[in-house]
Amino acid sequence: MYRYDEFDHAFVAERVAEFRDQAERRLAGELTEDQFKPLRLMNGVYLQLHAYMLRIAIPYGTLSSKQLRMLAHIARTYDKGYGHFTTRQNIQFNWPALKDIPVILEELASVEMHAIQTSGNCIRNVTADHFAGAAVDETADPRPYAEILRQWSSVHPEFSYLPRKFKIAVTGAEHDRAAIQTHDIGLHVKKDGDGKLGFAVYVGGGQGRTPMVAKRIRDFLPEEDLLTYTTAIMRVYNLHGRRDNKYKARIKILVHETGTEELTRQVEAEFAALKLSGEELKLPDADIRAIENYFAPPALAERAEGWASVVAERKADAGFDAWLRRNVHEHRHPDYASVTISLKGIGEVPGDATDAQMNAIADLAERFAFDEIRVSHEQNLILPHVARADLKAVYDALVAIGLHTPNAGLVTDIIACPGLDYCALANARSISVAQEISTRFGAQERQEEIGDLKIKISGCINACGHHHVGHIGILGVEKKGTELYQITLGGSADENTSIGQIVGRGFTAEEITDAIETVVETYLANRADKTEDFLAAYRRLGAAPFKEALYGTEARAA
Amino acid sequence: MKILTANRLMDGEAVWLAADHSWAETIAHADVATNADAEARMEAIGAQGIAANLVVDVNFVDVELIDGKAVPIRLRERIRAAGPTIRRDLGKQAAHGAESAA
Ligand code: HEM
Ligand code: SF4
Numbered sequence: 001m002y003r004y005d006e007f008d009h010a011f012v013a014e015r016v017a018e019f020r021d022q023a024e025r026r027l028a029g030e031l032t033e034d035q036f037k038p039l040r041l042m043n044g045v046y047l048q049l050h051a052y053m054l055r056i057a058i059p060y061g062t063l064s065s066k067q068l069r070m071l072a073h074i075a076r077t078y079d080k081g082y083g084h085f086t087t088r089q090n091i092q093f094n095w096p097a098l099k100d101i102p103v104i105l106e107e108l109a110s111v112e113m114h115a116i117q118t119s120g121n122c123i124r125n126v127t128a129d130h131f132a133g134a135a136v137d138e139t140a141d142p143r144p145y146a147e148i149l150r151q152w153s154s155v156h157p158e159f160s161y162l163p164r165k166f167k168i169a170v171t172g173a174e175h176d177r178a179a180i181q182t183h184d185i186g187l188h189v190k191k192d193g194d195g196k197l198g199f200a201v202y203v204g205g206g207q208g209r210t211p212m213v214a215k216r217i218r219d220f221l222p223e224e225d226l227l228t229y230t231t232a233i234m235r236v237y238n239l240h241g242r243r244d245n246k247y248k249a250r251i252k253i254l255v256h257e258t259g260t261e262e263l264t265r266q267v268e269a270e271f272a273a274l275k276l277s278g279e280e281l282k283l284p285d286a287d288i289r290a291i292e293n294y295f296a297p298p299a300l301a302e303r304a305e306g307w308a309s310v311v312a313e314r315k316a317d318a319g320f321d322a323w324l325r326r327n328v329h330e331h332r333h334p335d336y337a338s339v340t341i342s343l344k345g346i347g348e349v350p351g352d353a354t355d356a357q358m359n360a361i362a363d364l365a366e367r368f369a370f371d372e373i374r375v376s377h378e379q380n381l382i383l384p385h386v387a388r389a390d391l392k393a394v395y396d397a398l399v400a401i402g403l404h405t406p407n408a409g410l411v412t413d414i415i416a417c418p419g420l421d422y423c424a425l426a427n428a429r430s431i432s433v434a435q436e437i438s439t440r441f442g443a444q445e446r447q448e449e450i451g452d453l454k455i456k457i458s459g460c461i462n463a464c465g466h467h468h469v470g471h472i473g474i475l476g477v478e479k480k481g482t483e484l485y486q487i488t489l490g491g492s493a494d495e496n497t498s499i500g501q502i503v504g505r506g507f508t509a510e511e512i513t514d515a516i517e518t519v520v521e522t523y524l525a526n527r528a529d530k531t532e533d534f535l536a537a538y539r540r541l542g543a544a545p546f547k548e549a550l551y552g553t554e555a556r557a558a
Numbered sequence: 559m560k561i562l563t564a565n566r567l568m569d570g571e572a573v574w575l576a577a578d579h580s581w582a583e584t585i586a587h588a589d590v591a592t593n594a595d596a597e598a599r600m601e602a603i604g605a606q607g608i609a610a611n612l613v614v615d616v617n618f619v620d621v622e623l624i625d626g627k628a629v630p631i632r633l634r635e636r637i638r639a640a641g642p643t644i645r646r647d648l649g650k651q652a653a654h655g656a657e658s659a660a
Contacts, residue, residue, distance in 0.1 A: 025565065026567070026611075027568060027611070029610075029611040033567075033608070033614045045566055047570055047614065048570075049572070049613060049634070049637065049638045049643060050570070050571075050572055050638065050642070050649055051565075051569065051570035051571060051572075052569070052570035059615075080648055095570075095648075096570075097568060097569035097570065098567065098568055098569060098570060099568050099569065161640040214637075349644055350647075419636055420633065420634055421637060421643055421645075422642060422645050426634070428633075428635075429640075429643065429644075431644045432643055432644050435644065478632075479634065480635075481632055482633070483630055483633065
């Protein structure tokens with residue numbers, strides 16, 4: 001894992017002291033709310049429906065046991081005993097008192113964490129594939145590049161007051177688990193014909209009220225040019241991005257209004273100019289390799305005995321067998337696997353974990369997973385490196401804390417934003433809808449019969465719950481004081497990213513679960529065979545059979 | 559009909575302006591403005607609350623009277639008054655029971 005150097009320690013300590021002073025001056029009345037608000041936002045402190053909310057960055061979703069224990073400690077000591085893992089691989093606490101936040105930040109700094117740049121019009125936490133460093137289909141670990149970008153973008157003077165927030169995601173694998181095409185910049189680590197490392201560069205993806213799929217503006221950018229090219233993109237955006245209208249301020253709008261070809265030309269021109277000027281930020285190979293060393297995979301001893309033991313264990317325990325089918329993923333080392341710890345227990349709140357659960361997972365990671373935990377953008381936790389021989393022990397420990405639900409990638413593995421239960425911007429609840437759908441489809445056999453299906457729910461058009469790219473997306477709106485839910489179909493956030501299409505009029509809170517069931521049943525009735533998953537079937541069939549099933553009879557009856 | 563709400567500066571707690579000009583932790587104690595004069599008066603007290611650094615984010619909430627109780631029209635404000643609907647063990651509904659029910 002990356003370790004802070006002296007500069008990092010000093011920088012974070014300075015920021016904590018600065019915020020302590022700002023918070024004290026605010027509480028003493030020396031700063032007004034108008035003066036203080038931008039300062040607190042720079043440190044991840046929001047005001048929500050019930051209380052303040054603190055958003056803590058988890059760079060590229062990677063945590064050590066010690067860090068996870070600290071999050072548990074904060075949950076227990078300063079909050080209400082739980083935290084919420086988010087689609088941006090961060091964690092949010094929903095109840096901290098402003099007076100406690102300086103000390104929370106101090107505690108966080110002691111384990112090399114902070115909340116800087118988790119809000120505001122700056123470059124936010126860089127996200128990455130949650131199986132980074134472990135996945136079989138990976139060209140290279142994306143995290144060293146994410147870390148380089150993190151260091152470069154932290155309080156970058158030129159890019160701290162952008163037209164709007166800016167999100168970067170990196171994947172090192174062919175199969176995109178980091179949703180890079182929904183980000184302002186998406187980077188796909190790949191090799192060129194000569195085996196040299198570099199990136200395909202995507203720009204202008206985003207969700208919110210105007211969802212856009214990012215455009216690929218470079219097929220191959222050499223590794224050493226990462227920062228120069230990113231600077232070129234940021235400069236073009238900083239100069240031309242709209243500041244007159246916050247709904248049109250994201251780079252996706254600039255790309256759209258300028259046209260991909262012209263925008264690419266501008267970026268390439270800026271890139272060329274940077275290279276000619278003295279400002280080029282060419283990354284020395286030695287520096288990249290030095291950062292890479294922090295992310296070197298653990299020494300994975302041969303543990304071939306796991307192949308045989310797992311066979312026997314799964315025969316003896318059907319729950320374990322189901323968990324292996326769904327929550328255990330191939331690892332680059334055949335004796336190992338990556339494990340998804342589902343934070344989506346049937347009927348539970350997606351992404352929430354209690355302090356006790358966090359502590360237990362930290363223990364597990366220490367004992368069985370080389371001290372590493374990841375947060376996935378799907379709001380689950382991951383143990384990236386577990387020996388197959390240890391899987392049963394891990395499973396049993398998860399059973400003990402109720403986190404063994406074998407539903408990764410299934411219909412109950414739902415992404416949901418906080419929605420109207422917490423969020424001040426919400427129009428409708430999202431968690432409650434997720435819970436009801438989860439309960440409806442909770443039977444394991446039925447879920448597995450349905451197969452891979454991603455449902456994503458947002459409580460307003462800001463789309464924090466990724467509804468635009470859900471195979472089934474649900475968007476909460478407010479109509480005449482009540483909640484109404486729109487369904488979109490056919491979205492996806494992988495290497496074939498697509499934006500879902502609205503299927504028709506919305507459904508009330510009472511109707512929405514039935515409507516989702518109708519959509520799922522329509523898929524089951526129309527799929528070519530069991531191997532055709534929901535998204536593939538939708539792409540073949542189009543919206544017509546789903547519309548007919550949802551609205552047809554009603555239309556005829558009317 | 560309106561009530562005036564805010565969040566307390568120190569801890570973010572949702573609060574409502576009470577008839578005695580204090581900021582109450584439960585909606586049951588909210589003072590109800592039934593005319594423009596009352597609204598203006600409450601607005602002025604809200605501004606004082608901001609100036610005194612007691613509260614932030616001061617806003618009027620539309621309410622209707624149900625069984626003599628002021629109930630916000632919007633679900634958002636009903637949830638703010640009670641706590642998360644998905645965690646009845648948290649927020650005002652847990653701390654204050656019926657007084658928080660909106
Ligand atoms: C609770 C306080 C939150 C507030 C005030 C908030 C606010 C916003 C806003 C205003 C946008 C739209 C930005 C735009 O379109 O320019 C947005 C987008 C987004 N937020 Fe949140 N959000 C919150 C919580 C969350 C949570 C809990 C998550 C993760 C689960 C999250 C992840 C995202 C993502 C992924 C997007 C869409 C991606 C994009 O920026 O295009 N947010 N948020
Ligand atoms: S999508 Fe809307 S309701 Fe959900 S967290 Fe984002 S801003 Fe809040």
